[in-house]
Amino acid sequence: MTTSARGARTPAVLVLEDGRTFRGRAYGAVGETFGEAVFSTGMTGYQETLTDPSYHRQVVVMTAPHVGNTGVNDEDGESRRIWVSGYVVRDPARIPSNWRSRRSLDEELAAQGVVGISGIDTRALTRHLRERGAMRVGIFSGEGVADEASLVERVRQAPQMTGADLSEEVSVTEAYTVPAQGAKRFTVAAVDLGIKSMTPQRLAERGAEVHVLPATTTLEEIYALSPDGVFFSNGPGDPATADHPVELMRGVLERSTPLFGICFGNQILGRALGFGTYKLKYGHRGINQPVQDRTTGKVEVTAHNHGFAVDAPLDEVSQTPYGRVRVSHVCLNDDVVEGLELLDRPAFSVQYHPEAAAGPHDAAYLFDRFVSLMEGQRA
Incomplete structure (x- = not known):
């Protein structure tokens, strides 16, 4: 019997911590799993979504009704494994x-042992999460699943995303190098907080030799590479717990080395500058989020995956220990801070994913902006 045939016959139930339940059929592995229920609005790119380390300990609900049409290949994975805790289609x-x-x-x-559920009303589930907010969830499949009341209690005992320190769990343990494509122009130290494989490739396309370093790396190890620039990646968890990356970034800012951060790296920059962070009600996840670049006025359609944001003033320049900083990008749906730019040091960040894996290519210019900072520093 194939996995698909088995799943089509095996009952499954999704249980939210507030008691809402959805019954369907097993999809993927049969068993049980727990995580934070979030929804992604992407209609394509599910393989990249599944292998994005930023989804560690999250159960992803796909709003697109048809999923799996193109199967799975051996080229599009963004990391060494699937990271989602569960999958809902x-x-x-x-x-x-x-x-x-x-x-x-x-x-x-x-x-890969990923427990999922299919055949449920994902539109109703998405509306519920949008109104009530992201919350803990469990998926249970197989014969003889326990009564729903006991399952709700088990879900409520699962750890919350607030306060979760997860970047070291998804980061590499040993450094590796992505060589420059063509002539080498720069050396970039990339701190892996949950990096996607396409990100160093985008830098390599622009002549950068990228040294991907573990989340536990030290400032001394970074500067032993004599980097032209330092990159801080995306990643999972609550930025309020990421004290080591924050101190690492402050060390880079003090040396005025060109710095670029995306997603979790944007939140780390916010904290390094003295801003707070907060949890969004249901976050931004998908490949169709509108963001305005305040430098150019251009509106970009961008790829997102974040449940936390930086608490910085939108319409004024702030003074920080590292000079002036302004909000460079803003989400047009809800005015969430989507980018920071230092005016007195060569550093900037965005809250979304410019590597376009999966997603549109509107934000590819950000890698060129980082290159320009490194060129300017040399000059």
């Missing part, structure tokens, strides 16, 4: 169809 593809497909999404989830 409405109508899984029965037969994947793509010339690069090697296996079905159902088979891949099962092979």
Whole structure:
């Protein structure tokens, strides 16, 4: 019996911490899992989503109704494994169809032990999360699933995302190097807080030799590379717990080395500058989020995956220990801070994913902006 056939017959139930439940069928591995329920609005790019380390300890609800149509290939993964704690879809593809497909999404989830559920009303679930906010959830599948009341209590005992320090859990333990494509122009030290593989590739395309370093790396180890620039990646967890990356970034700012941060790296920069961070009600996740670049006035469609944000004043220049800083990008849906730019030092960050894996290429210029900072520092 195939995994898909087994899942089509195996009952499953999704239980939220507020008691709301949804019954469906097993998808992927059969068993149980816990995490934070979040929704992603991307219609494509599910393989990149699943392998994004920023989704560690989260159960992802796909708002697109049909998922798995193109199967799974061996090229599009953004890290060494699937990181989501669970996966929720409405109508899984029965037969994947793509010339690069090697296996079905159902088979891949099962092979990696990812418990999912299908056949539920994901629109109703998404509306519930949008109104009530992201919350803890459990997925339980198999015969003889316990009564819902006892399952709710088990979900409520699961750890919350607030206060979670997760970047070291997803980071590499040993440094590795991504060579520059063509002539080497720069050396970049990239602090891996949950980096996606396409990010160093985007830098390598611009002539950077990228040294990807563990989250536990020290300032001395960074500067032993004589970097032209330092990059802080995306990653999971609560930025309020990330004290080591914050101190590391302050050391880079003190040396005025060109600095670029994305997603979690944006929150780390916010903290390094003295701003607070806070948890969004349901976050931004997907590949269709509108953001305005306040420098150019251009509106970009961007890829997001974050549940926390920086608490910085939108319409004034702030004074920090490292000089003046302004909010450079803002989300047009809800005015969330989407970027920071220092005016007296070569450093900036954005809250979204400019590597476009998956997603639009509107924000690719940010890598060029980082290159310009490194060129300017040399000059």
